[in-house]
Amino acid sequence: MKFELRGITKRFPGVVANDGVNLHVSTGEVLALIGENGAGKSTLMNVLYGLYRADEGELLIDGKPSHFSSPADAIAAGIGMVHQHFMLVPVMTVAENVVLGVEPTGRFGSLDIDEARRMVREVSDKYSLELDPDAVIEDLSVGVRQRVEIVKVLMRDAKIVVFDEPTAVLTPSEILEFFEIVRSLVAAGRGVIFITHKLKEALSVADRINVLRRGKVVGEALPKNTSESQIAEMMVGRAVQLVVDKTEAVPRESMLDVRNVTVVEPDGRVVVDDVTFEVRVGEIVGVAGVQGNGQTELVEAIAGLRRAASGSIVLGGRDITTDSPRERHEAGMAHIPEDRQRQGLVTDLSIVENLVLTRYHDSEFSSGIRMKWDVAKTRAKELVAAYDIRTTDPAQPASTLSGGNQQKVIVARELSREIRLAVAAQPTRGIDVGSIEYVHAQIVKERDAGRAVLVVSTELDEVMSLADRVLVMYRGRIVADVDPKKVSHMDIGLYMAGSRPSGAVA
Ligand SMILES: Nc1ncnc2c1ncn2[C@@H]1O[C@H](COP(=O)(O)OP(=O)(O)OP(=O)(O)O)[C@@H](O)[C@H]1O
Ligand SMILES: [Mg+2]
Structure with missing residues (x-):
């Protein structure tokens, strides 16, 4: 099966996140998607997964125009997605989690957990994804939780599995296991789209690499005849x-x-x-x-x-x-925390506020009674420029930033005093x-x-x-x-x- 995005444009207020993007992926191959923070990778995948509606462009499945207006449509057509922030219920078991949404029901309409267990075992055996159906999510490591997400996607019979930065949170040995999983998916006739910032990973696991820059696909590379520094240059537009x-x-x-x-x-x-x-x-x-x-x-x-x-x-x-x-x-003491979503940012607050978040009491930004907003704004502008934080307006909530740009806000704030x-x-x-x-x-x-x-x-x-x-x-x-x-x-x-x-x- 071949999925093709043609001329996809997706706009957010003040920014064109995807600008006429063409991309295709087929079952049996691994496509790595790389590009700068804010280049539009997650947005594009959310379009493919039916979470966002494109402003322009079309989707073709085996050459036939198709249309997803929700993830349910995408799932039905064979797209599965493993998000970077896992969507599992921590207090429930593996079996309970994977059947959320596709609950097999017993005679009396209640959840048939035995059937769920059996399904988890079947899928995990088939792809050598070691998993205990009765383990409780909160007791599992990040790597194992990711496996749960993968099993969940496979139980819905995904033909193409999209991974948004799956290795960012994994340990080196979990990354090797993840690559094995990717290979077994491909061997079983599935296709994979894999987003990463680690160029070595793209080179070692992908069949093709597509590079996005500022919303556009700027190049395609084949791992066998390209190098890390060549891809880096393609991504950023200069030698790195x-x-x-x-x-x-x-x-x-x-x-x-x-x-x-x-x-x-x-x-x-x-x-x-x-x-x-x-x-x-x-x-x-x-x-x-x-x-x-x-x-x-x-x-x-x-x-x-x-x-x-x-x-x-x-x-x-x-x-x-x-x-x-x-x-x-x-x-x-400056502290750049490990978990940017939970400890580093208040995503509902503006980028400006986040850039001075821990400094409300500093005399530079506060007269003791009120914030000096003009000073904060000027400072924010400087930091946005210095750290190349991709935003059209620092007054927007931090939640509008791409993942990597959120991290840059924290680093900028912590190292700028x-x-x-x-x-x-x-x-x-x-x-x-x-x-x-x-x-x-x-x-x-x-x-x-x-x-x-x-x-x-x-x-x-x-x-x-x-x-x-x-x-x-x-x-x-x-x-x-x-x-x-x-x-x-x-x-x-x-x-x-x-x-x-x-x-x-x-
Ligand atoms: N919900 C939103 N509202 C407004 N702007 C958004 C929203 N989501 C994304 N954007 C903007 O769209 C652009 C692309 O963001 P996207 O998250 O797709 O980047 P990315 O390539 O995944 O980056 P990263 O590597 O940092 O994850 C960015 O400029 C981002 O600020
Ligand atoms: Mg992203």
């Missing part, structure tokens, strides 16, 4: 520096002193286990590790979103262990290669201006190229403290898996 440009660090006095910090979950599990380290002025310390080894909780303890059960946290000589997030903020320490969790998640280059340059600039920087990232490449010193976390503990120039990715990988490279001393 794919490695971080920085000089040797010159660390000075200690700025962040984390001593014997332990974090315990309400159920008694120790998630951060007696962690001690420091971050000095003028250095970038990276924390590497497989997601789920305590990095998130460690950052939350440092930022004040969680209480440490024991231990102390000192910022520039002042004990902040029991300070509130706002007190830490005022003491000069006088700080002493920046704590950045997954700072470039969902950001395109051109903007990653800029964000990394800003982080290095902070370092060189005499700040201390702590970067936590599940992207090993990012940690290794950005950090001056790398700590590896495994099961709540720091198991290595190394110079990234002196160890290989392979060795770090071993530490991340809880073992030790041969010849290494503890």
Whole structure:
């Protein structure tokens, strides 16, 4: 089967998100869709999935004009979509979730959960998607939840499965599993559209790559005769520096002193286990590790979103262990949170408001009685330009921004005031290669201006190229403290898996 979008134009107030786009995908192939933040990728897929109605253009299925006016139409025609933010009910089981909407009903019209279980098993066996139908969603890792979404789509017999940035939230080993799933889908005669900002992934899994820029398809590439830097250039329209440009660090006095910090979950599990380290002025310390080894909780303890059960946290000589997030903020800590939707932004508020969100009390923006809106607006304009935040009007709600542009708002806000320490969790998640280059340059600039920087990232490449010193976390503990120039990715990988490279001393 072949699905073809022809001349698709989709406008939002003040912006043409898709501008006469032509794109086709067939069963049995993987099409990667890449492009800058705000290029129109998610919009285009939402048009294909019947969530948005195109202003112009048509859809052809096997050459025949078709029309979707809702996702139900798209599903019936064989389109399935796995959204970046999963739409699962956390307190329900896998089986209960996958049958929402297609509930098989028993004799008395009630949900026949045995039938649902059987269907989950059948689909998961067929595609080797290991899944327990009775597991409760909230107990599952992100990778497994994604599998649930995939099973849900396959149970509706999707011919084409659309994935919007599926790997942004996965661990490296989950990403490999995901690729296996994609291959098995294709082997079973399905087609896949795959959106990613990680060019390596597009090159390794796609049959074809389509590049979108400012709403238009600007090129198609075949992985076998193109390179990362060629695609990056096609995306951004200029050569992109794919490695971080920085000089040797010159660390000075200690700025962040984390001593014997332990974090315990309400159920008694120790998630951060007696962690001690420091971050000095003028250095970038990276924390590497497989997601789920305590990095998130460690950052939350440092930022004040969680209480440490024991231990102390000192910022520039002042004990902040029991300070509130706002007190830490005022003491000069910037925090780029991992979960931009829940912690970083208020999406109903305007972009301007979000850019000054944590700074309502700063004298720069407030006279003590009222906000200085003209100052905030001017500042917002500068940040929008510097960080290339794609918006036609910063007075619009942040929810109108594309995913990557929302992330840029947080980074811009957090790095644009006088700080002493920046704590950045997954700072470039969902950001395109051109903007990653800029964000990394800003982080290095902070370092060189005499700040201390702590970067936590599940992207090993990012940690290794950005950090001056790398700590590896495994099961709540720091198991290595190394110079990234002196160890290989392979060795770090071993530490991340809880073992030790041969010849290494503890
Ligand atoms: N609901 C909306 N209202 C107004 N503008 C919107 C809306 N949704 C998207 N846009 C705008 O349309 C453009 C394309 O956004 P889209 O989300 O498709 O980008 P994207 O390519 O998926 O980017 P990213 O890589 O950051 O996810 C952007 O300029 C965005 O601000
Ligand atoms: Mg998007």
